[in-house]
Ligand code: HEC
């Protein structure tokens with residue numbers, strides 16, 4: 513399957529010669545699961561203002577979704593929907609999605625290529641790198657690399673981090689630290705972040721933002 517951002521891919525249903533007929537027959541509904549363009553149109557309307565149409569948001573408060581694992585994306589969407597993960601902005605967006613739409617959206621964003629991130633506090637990167645790869649032994653903080661992989665590419669359960677906005681990563685670490693975000697299985701992230709200081713969290717967020725983004729999932 514081609515990445516759905518491929519502009520040369522014309523939906524099969526859109527062969528109608530007249531613009532009006534084309535408009536009617538190509539009206540974007542997400543139920544057309546076999547048609548990647550329809551998911552893109554839905555994303556353009558419902559998600560792009562915050563997350564970017566290709567899942568690479570500009571504003572650092574909005575996470576990049578591009579390249580996140582399908583399983584992780586679906587879990588987060590379902591967690592927002594059930595209230596297991598709470599966020600005032602996402603809750604109303606998610607309310608009306610069907611299970612099939614969640615699957616389509618997870619598929620769409622997992623196939624997008626993540627753009628490079630920006631490190632703002634270069635002086636923190638050394639400490640951040642050490643925490644990411646070695647953890648903090650004296651406080652029992654495990655290495656992030658153990659779950660999120662040394663290159664930050666992650667796994668279906670411990671998601672891609674490389675290139676994510678540092679402000680978003682920091683906000684999530686603070687939320688796990690204070691138990692405000694508590695949708696992590698077996699408290700894996702609450703235990704980890706709970707043992708970190710504010711400067712540990714800032715440092716590792718800066719390092720993560722600067723990690724080379726990896727290619728989209730095949
Ligand atoms: C008005 C802005 C806005 C819109 C529109 C929006 N989002 Fe979000 N989204 C956010 C914010 C803010 C967060 C971070 C929530 C938090 O801090 O927990 C987020 C988080 C997420 C996450 C979790 C990402 C992660 O790394 O854990 C997913 C998945 C997501 N959004 C998907 C979507 C999808 C799919 C749509 C469209 C159907 C959408 N969002 C529309 C603002 C928005």
Ligand code: HEC
Nearest residue numbers: 654655656659669670671681684695696697700701704716
């Ligand atoms: C024992 C495994 C494990 C370790 C070690 C670990 N993580 Fe995680 N991390 C997870 C899992 C699992 C999730 C997904 C939680 C969920 O399902 O919502 C996660 C989620 C996250 C998120 C949220 C991502 C998003 O897009 O919202 C961030 C940020 C994060 N981890 C950073 C770190 C950092 C930094 C470290 C090292 C200090 C670390 N993690 C160590 C397993 C781990």
